[in-house]
Amino acid sequence: MSQTPMLEITNLVKIYGAGKKQVTAVDNISLSVPRGSFFGLLGPNGAGKSTTIHCITGISQPTSGQILIDGVDVVAEYKTARTKVGLSPQEFNVDIFATPEQLMDYMGGYYAIPKAERVLRIEELINRFDLQAHRNVKFQKLSGGLKRRAMLGRALIHTPDLLILDEPTAGVDVEQRHDLWEYLKQLNESGKTIILTSHYLEEIQYLCNDIAVINHGRIVAEGSKAEFMKDGKSIEQRYLEIIRQDDKSATATA
Amino acid sequence: MQINWIGLYTMFRREVQRTLRVVIQTLVAPVISAALYLFIFGTVIGSKIQDFAGVPYISFVFPGVLMLSIINASFASASSALYFMRFTKGIEEVLIAPFSYLEMLVGFVGSAVTRSLMVSGLILLTGVLFGAVSLVNPLAFVFYIAAIAAIFAMLGIIVALWAESFEQLQVLNTFLITPLTYLGGVFYSITFLPDLAATITRFNPFFYFADGVRSSMIGYSEANSTLGFFIITGLVVFLAIVVTQLFKRGWKIRS
Numbered sequence: 079m080s081q082t083p084m085l086e087i088t089n090l091v092k093i094y095g096a097g098k099k100q101v102t103a104v105d106n107i108s109l110s111v112p113r114g115s116f117f118g119l120l121g122p123n124g125a126g127k128s129t130t131i132h133c134i135t136g137i138s139q140p141t142s143g144q145i146l147i148d149g150v151d152v153v154a155e156y157k158t159a160r161t162k163v164g165l166s167p168q169e170f171n172v173d174i175f176a177t178p179e180q181l182m183d184y185m186g187g188y189y190a191i192p193k194a195e196r197v198l199r200i201e202e203l204i205n206r207f208d209l210q211a212h213r214n215v216k217f218q219k220l221s222g223g224l225k226r227r228a229m230l231g232r233a234l235i236h237t238p239d240l241l242i243l244d245e246p247t248a249g250v251d252v253e254q255r256h257d258l259w260e261y262l263k264q265l266n267e268s269g270k271t272i273i274l275t276s277h278y279l280e281e282i283q284y285l286c287n288d289i290a291v292i293n294h295g296r297i298v299a300e301g302s303k304a305e306f307m308k309d310g311k312s313i314e315q316r317y318l319e320i321i322r323q324d325d326k327s328a329t330a331t332a
Numbered sequence: 333m334q335i336n337w338i339g340l341y342t343m344f345r346r347e348v349q350r351t352l353r354v355v356i357q358t359l360v361a362p363v364i365s366a367a368l369y370l371f372i373f374g375t376v377i378g379s380k381i382q383d384f385a386g387v388p389y390i391s392f393v394f395p396g397v398l399m400l401s402i403i404n405a406s407f408a409s410a411s412s413a414l415y416f417m418r419f420t421k422g423i424e425e426v427l428i429a430p431f432s433y434l435e436m437l438v439g440f441v442g443s444a445v446t447r448s449l450m451v452s453g454l455i456l457l458t459g460v461l462f463g464a465v466s467l468v469n470p471l472a473f474v475f476y477i478a479a480i481a482a483i484f485a486m487l488g489i490i491v492a493l494w495a496e497s498f499e500q501l502q503v504l505n506t507f508l509i510t511p512l513t514y515l516g517g518v519f520y521s522i523t524f525l526p527d528l529a530a531t532i533t534r535f536n537p538f539f540y541f542a543d544g545v546r547s548s549m550i551g552y553s554e555a556n557s558t559l560g561f562f563i564i565t566g567l568v569v570f571l572a573i574v575v576t577q578l579f580k581r582g583w584k585i586r587s
Contacts, residue, residue: 094587135428138587157336157430165428171421175353187342188429 082149084240084271085111085134090143092129092295103129105295106143111240111273111288113148116266118286118303119275120317126295127275128168131244135165148239161189164238166229168245168275174218178209178228181217182235189236196235203231206261222249230258241265242273247281259285279314289313291320298324336430340439343426347413347443351450358409358447359454362401366455369397370462373519384521385552387466394464395546396518398455399480403513403541405451406481407505410444410488415501418492423585433579437486437572444485445478452477465549472548479564480541484509486571493584512538522554537563 092104104126111117121127132138134145136156145152152159172181182203186196204213207227212220217228226249233241243262247255255278262285266272276282282289289306291299299306299320306316351358374390381389417423426436459465467473487504495501516538522530533539540560547553579585 132587136586137424137427139582157432160428160430163428167424169421171424173417173422174420180349184342184346185425185429187345188336188339188425188431190336190338190430192338 082113083110083146084113084115084148085109085273086144086146086149087130087134088144088146090130090133090145091141092126092133092138093141102295104133107292107295107297109290109297109300111271113271114266114269115271115288116262116286117271117273118282118289118313119273119292120279120282120289121275121292122321125292127292128244129295130292131165131167131242131273131275135163135242136160161236162239164233164236164241166226166233166241166243166246168248170217170225170229172217172229172232175216177214177216178220178224178231179204179213181228181232185232186235191236199235199237200231203234207231223251223254226250227254227258238270240271240273244275245277246274247276247278255281279312279317283307283313291317293321293324294328336432336435339429339431340435340442343439343443344446347409347446348450350413351409351447358405359451362405362451363454363458366397366401367458367462369400370394370459370464373397374462374464385550387550387552388464390462390464391466391550392521392546392552393519394459394462395549396542398452398459398477399542399545400513400518401455402448402452402477402481403484403509405448406444406484407488407491407509409447410440410485411492411495411501412488413443414440414489414492415495415498418585427582427586433576436579437576440489441482441485441572441575444488445481448481448485449477452481467549468551469548473545476541476544476548476564479568480545483541483564483567483571486568486575489575490571490578493578512536516542517554518542537567540564 087107087109090104090107091102094101094103107126107130119127119130129138133140134147134152136152140153147159147162150159150162176184179200182200183196186199191199204210207230209224209227209231212224217225220228226246230243230246233243247258250258259281262272266285274282274286283303287303289301289303290297303313306313370390373393378389378393383389384392414423417426426439431439456465491501491504515533516536517533522533522539525533534555540555540563543553543555544557544560544564547557
């Protein structure tokens with residue numbers, strides 16, 4: 079197996095706006111996600127998680143720094159880099175009049191998957207996410223949980239090496255959430271690298287083996303799950319300690 | 333890296349499906365408008381006018397009606413599709429997919445051109461029913477139709493990127509495209525105009541669009557066709573460069 083990290087971020091900076099309206103959303107982040115890792119990216123709302131993900135996937139342009147996916151630069155070799163990533167975003171960025179089947183079909187087409195292969199893959203994902211009865215229902219008519227499942231199907235249509243899940247279980251009922259966890263665990267065990275952001279910290283604790291915490295656009299803690307949980311603390315307890323400590327430091331510095 | 337042919341085909345296919353989803357708005361309405369123009373200008377008024385440029389008035393006016401429909405279909409398709417994608421963030425599907433900036437241009441423009449070709453096919457059929465269609469230079473006809481559709485698709489893309497509201501989406505159409513189209517000799521010959529107005533019309537690029545389509549259909553031209561060819565080709569190239577650069581910069585689509 080290659081030793082190249084699946085994701086390597088070096089000195090990433092993302093600044094929105096200019097002049098007095100300038101906001102630094104991501105402030106010199108460096109991060110390495112090993113191949114095969116289930117990586118939890120934690121942080122409060124507005125900490126810079128989604129912006130980092132947007133820079134990785136091409137939705138945002140980094141102000142400076144470098145992002146390599148499987149050794150491929152996401153700016154210089156963006157076409158190749160994009161074939162390696164699948165994204166299930168926090169917001170429903172879809173044509174609300176399209177059906178789950180169409181969403182997967184269009185996305186599979188965009189990723190240049192030939193029709194015969196695409197049809198098989200769609201069937202597999204429709205069955206996997208239990209969308210058979212809803213495959214031809216418009217996205218806007220689906221419940222929150224079904225929408226999330228359709229988004230996951232879309233993200234997986236091209237069997238990406240790196241799967242990025244930004245709040246994938248928001249609005250999903252408990253039973254479906256546990257079912258989804260098992261599926262994600264299986265995917266990871268089969269070799270897929272997964273980056274997960276979630277406000278459900280029990281989800282992070284159950285699934286992830288590596289964790290980073292972002293606050294105010296900076297990485298404030300990083301390590302293995304075992305390191306985070308030393309002293310018998312849960313991820314949630316450790317997370318709160320880290321964020322409160324960092325907020326206190328930030329206030330003191332200001 | 334290879335051209336993403338399947339991706340491009342998917343963009344075209346998606347626009348065709350979107351067009352058929354709102355078929356009354358996208359296909360039926362332009363055909364009814366064209367049929368009304370042909371009935372009023374061609375059949376009712378045209379029957380009182382003697383042949384012009386060696387053809388019945390309805391045949392003289394039909395290329396302009398066709399061009400008007402192509403302009404509207406192409407502009408509306410590109411501007412509404414992209415603006416809606418910005419509005420719903422559906423544009424992110426394209427941004428994260430393996431498309432080069434040039435492929436994005438071809439995908440969006442090709443989709444809009446596909447829709448305007450569907451509309452023009454139906455209007456040509458309507459024109460046949462009115463006995464208004466002739467075609468003296470099919471190659472030139474295809475060039476003018478495709479180039480004009482591409483020009484207005486690219487203008488539609490620029491407006492869709494610039495607009496911050498549905499109202500702004502209509503600004504260019506209301507204040508520029510519609511007046512310049514109607515004043516560009518779509519329904520009349522510039523020989524009907526006073527000298528000054530005829531001279532001013534020669535500075536209107538829409539005059540060359542209408543004249544190009546008309547000359548390819550009935551063989552009658554009032555413009556310098558070489559100049560018209562260069563104006564149209566120049567606009568296609570210029571707008572293609574502008575739109576590709578806007579996609580590359582991610583203006584209003586990439587944060």
